[in-house]
Amino acid sequence: MALRTLSAKNAAALDQELMSSGAFSIDQLMELAGLSVSQAVYKLQPPSRGRRILVACGPGNNGGDGLVAARHLWHYGYQPTMYYPKQSKKELYQRLTKQLQDLQIPFTTDFPTALQNADHVVDAIFGFSFSGEVREPFPQVIEALRDTKVPVLAVDAPSSWNIETGPPEDGPGKGFQPGALVSLTAPKPLVKWFRGRHFVGGRFLTKEVAKKYGLDMPPYEGVDQIVEVPAQGEGRL
Amino acid sequence: MALRTLSAKNAAALDQELMSSGAFSIDQLMELAGLSVSQAVYKLQPPSRGRRILVACGPGNNGGDGLVAARHLWHYGYQPTMYYPKQSKKELYQRLTKQLQDLQIPFTTDFPTALQNADHVVDAIFGFSFSGEVREPFPQVIEALRDTKVPVLAVDAPSSWNIETGPPEDGPGKGFQPGALVSLTAPKPLVKWFRGRHFVGGRFLTKEVAKKYGLDMPPYEGVDQIVEVPAQGEGRL
Numbered sequence: 001m002a003l004r005t006l007s008a009k010n011a012a013a014l015d016q017e018l019m020s021s022g023a024f025s026i027d028q029l030m031e032l033a034g035l036s037v038s039q040a041v042y043k044l045q046p047p048s049r050g051r052r053i054l055v056a057c058g059p060g061n062n063g064g065d066g067l068v069a070a071r072h073l074w075h076y077g078y079q080p081t082m083y084y085p086k087q088s089k090k091e092l093y094q095r096l097t098k099q100l101q102d103l104q105i106p107f108t109t110d111f112p113t114a115l116q117n118a119d120h121v122v123d124a125i126f127g128f129s130f131s132g133e134v135r136e137p138f139p140q141v142i143e144a145l146r147d148t149k150v151p152v153l154a155v156d157a158p159s160s161w162n163i164e165t166g167p168p169e170d171g172p173g174k175g176f177q178p179g180a181l182v183s184l185t186a187p188k189p190l191v192k193w194f195r196g197r198h199f200v201g202g203r204f205l206t207k208e209v210a211k212k213y214g215l216d217m218p219p220y221e222g223v224d225q226i227v228e229v230p231a232q233g234e235g236r237l
Numbered sequence: 238m239a240l241r242t243l244s245a246k247n248a249a250a251l252d253q254e255l256m257s258s259g260a261f262s263i264d265q266l267m268e269l270a271g272l273s274v275s276q277a278v279y280k281l282q283p284p285s286r287g288r289r290i291l292v293a294c295g296p297g298n299n300g301g302d303g304l305v306a307a308r309h310l311w312h313y314g315y316q317p318t319m320y321y322p323k324q325s326k327k328e329l330y331q332r333l334t335k336q337l338q339d340l341q342i343p344f345t346t347d348f349p350t351a352l353q354n355a356d357h358v359v360d361a362i363f364g365f366s367f368s369g370e371v372r373e374p375f376p377q378v379i380e381a382l383r384d385t386k387v388p389v390l391a392v393d394a395p396s397s398w399n400i401e402t403g404p405p406e407d408g409p410g411k412g413f414q415p416g417a418l419v420s421l422t423a424p425k426p427l428v429k430w431f432r433g434r435h436f437v438g439g440r441f442l443t444k445e446v447a448k449k450y451g452l453d454m455p456p457y458e459g460v461d462q463i464v465e466v467p468a469q470g471e472g473r474l
Contacts, residue, residue: 027262031265042459071441092262203309223275223309
């Protein structure tokens with residue numbers, strides 16, 4: 001049973017609804033989203049199999065999820081390294097960044113070297129509000145993620161993929177197929193083209209909102225903030 | 238090995254430090270604190286052993302932790318009921334309350350009946366800033382918690398206990414000894430008189446802050462937000 005998907009437009013509307021009538025703050029939602037991402041990393045790569053996690057963060061909310069995830073990864077015993085070249089001026093992002101600095105988590109500007117020294121990468125560059133244009137300095141980063149043998153976990157979307165139509169037909173993301181994806185709140189239509197391991201996270205959906213947006217309540221277990229679901233891609237592995 | 242404790246004064250200072258130089262928002266900290274409380278409930282009472290959780294919330298931050306915990310408990314498959322007679326006017330608490338209302342979680346004003354129908358109770362009435370005075374309508378509530386056979390999990394402190402000197406020598410809390418306690422961030426000195434199961438939660442302490450306040454980093458495992466530690470009370474069970 002494939003989970004129903006959430007379009008980019010509806011994902012934005014749902015986020016707005018959670019933060020207005022739903023009464024969530026962005027701090028809360030981002031904390032829970034980033035926590036979900038960190039738990040997906042733990043499932044894919046327990047610390048005993050390599051602790052060096054490179055977290056690549058974009059300038060928006062997807063990057064914010066990466067910042068939160070990195071903090072939790074540190075608490076789980078990982079050694080995160082941040083690549084966050086376009087730092088947001090927004091107060092929340094500055095605070096999330098400060099929280100990482102206080103844990104002595106290093107920030108790098110040299111993505112290729114950091115990638116060589118990583119056991120796993122988190123792609124938190126672009127999420128459901130990606131516009132279709134990969135701006136500097138991210139084209140080379142996405143090419144490196146496409147070509148690396150280091151396992152990649154994408155947050156909400158493989159960066160550069162179109163949310164509705166999936167893998168781009170040209171540009172740096174052509175051929176980029178990460179090994180794992182964690183969809184936040186609900187899978188986006190792009191999962192149809194995704195062939196790796198697939199997790200859903202963000203355990204805060206109400207039944208009413210799920211119904212309104214035509215979504216399934218994911219089959220979470222115990223206190224887990226994520227659940228692995230069957231690959232929905234046509235060419236599933 | 239007993240974990241080192243945090244005085245009421247230092248607990249307040251540490252909270253302030255996390256929210257100023259530590260750059261945490263109260264939304265974030267309360268989300269993580271409440272998440273810890275919910276995980277302690279899950280350890281004590283998995284849903285298969287009874288889903289009806291009564292969450293008694295006081296007017297301050299301890300109550301806020303209870304509000305967050307109740308939301309997570311709902312997502313784990315519990316049926317929480319709220320007793321929250323002195324609702325804070327602060328925006329954060331109003332939002333946390335709205336989040337519960339959106340899940341159709343009932344709020345009751347009849348504590349004795351709710352207690353009779355509960356499988357487990359969370360005492361989130363008073364925490365480390367308790368002043369020593371149990372105001373209405375809480376004296377009867379604390380007496381009921383003292384006398385009930387329903388298992389009680391206290392958040393940070395058994396309500397009415399003095400943070401430094403433990404069980405009160407008179408008043409409604411005399412003889413109140415809950416079956417379990419979850420200490421947030423670090424145990425408070427009162428744990429010396431506590432004889433039940435003891436958890437520590439709130440996985441956000443930096444090594445620097447722990448050092449400054451003379452605290453231990455609790456031995457968390459995996460992605461857990463809580464860890465059970467040996468009872469520190471003199472008359473431990």
